[in-house]
Amino acid sequence: SCANQQSTTLYEQLGGMEKLELIANNFVNEIAFNEEIYSYFEETNIERFTEKLVEQLCVMSNGPCTYTGDSMAQVHAGMQITENHFNLTVDLFVAAMDKAEVPHRLQNQLLKEMAKTRDEMLYK
Numbered sequence: 001s002c003a004n005q006q007s008t009t010l011y012e013q014l015g016g017m018e019k020l021e022l023i024a025n026n027f028v029n030e031i032a033f034n035e036e037i038y039s040y041f042e043e044t045n046i047e048r049f050t051e052k053l054v055e056q057l058c059v060m061s062n063g064p065c066t067y068t069g070d071s072m073a074q075v076h077a078g079m080q081i082t083e084n085h086f087n088l089t090v091d092l093f094v095a096a097m098d099k100a101e102v103p104h105r106l107q108n109q110l111l112k113e114m115a116k117t118r119d120e121m122l123y124k
């Protein structure tokens with residue numbers, strides 16, 4: 001019914017864990033092909049990154065997960081992330097969602113949640 005649909009979480013609308021894992025893997029692939037952003041990830045344990053990102057996307061979309069990674073401020077402190085790099089990374093994330101065939105309406109909802117973390121990670 002309509003009433004039920006309204007209480008469906010973004011996580012469920014996206015397609016649950018399987019879809020979030022696809023988005024995260026696509027995102028890692030986009031990063032790998034972008035020299036500017038990849039340079040930040042050269043020493044990164046990609047398996048851990050992917051796992052923590054999936055958890056975070058799950059929490060952001062009101063899914064049944066707990067985030068076990070480090071805080072966004074802790075992780076990104078010292079990287080001197082500029083607004084340009086942040087925006088470029090968001091573009092790569094959008095490409096990852098496009099390739100996972102996430103409808104734009106749902107993309108926008110997820111991006112809105114991600115935008116809330118923006119100020120925590122930008123270099124000031």
Ligand code: HEM
Binds near residue numbers: 045079085089
């Ligand atoms: C768009 C919003 C972003 C989100 C939601 C996000 C999320 C995350 C998460 C969940 C982790 C893993 C934390 C952990 O291992 O405990 C992480 C790590 C990382 N992020 Fe971000 N991130 C974002 C933007 C960026 C940007 C703009 C950059 C650089 C241009 C960046 C560079 C990194 C790097 C290099 C790591 C790995 C750090 C390490 O090797 O330990 N992130 N991020």
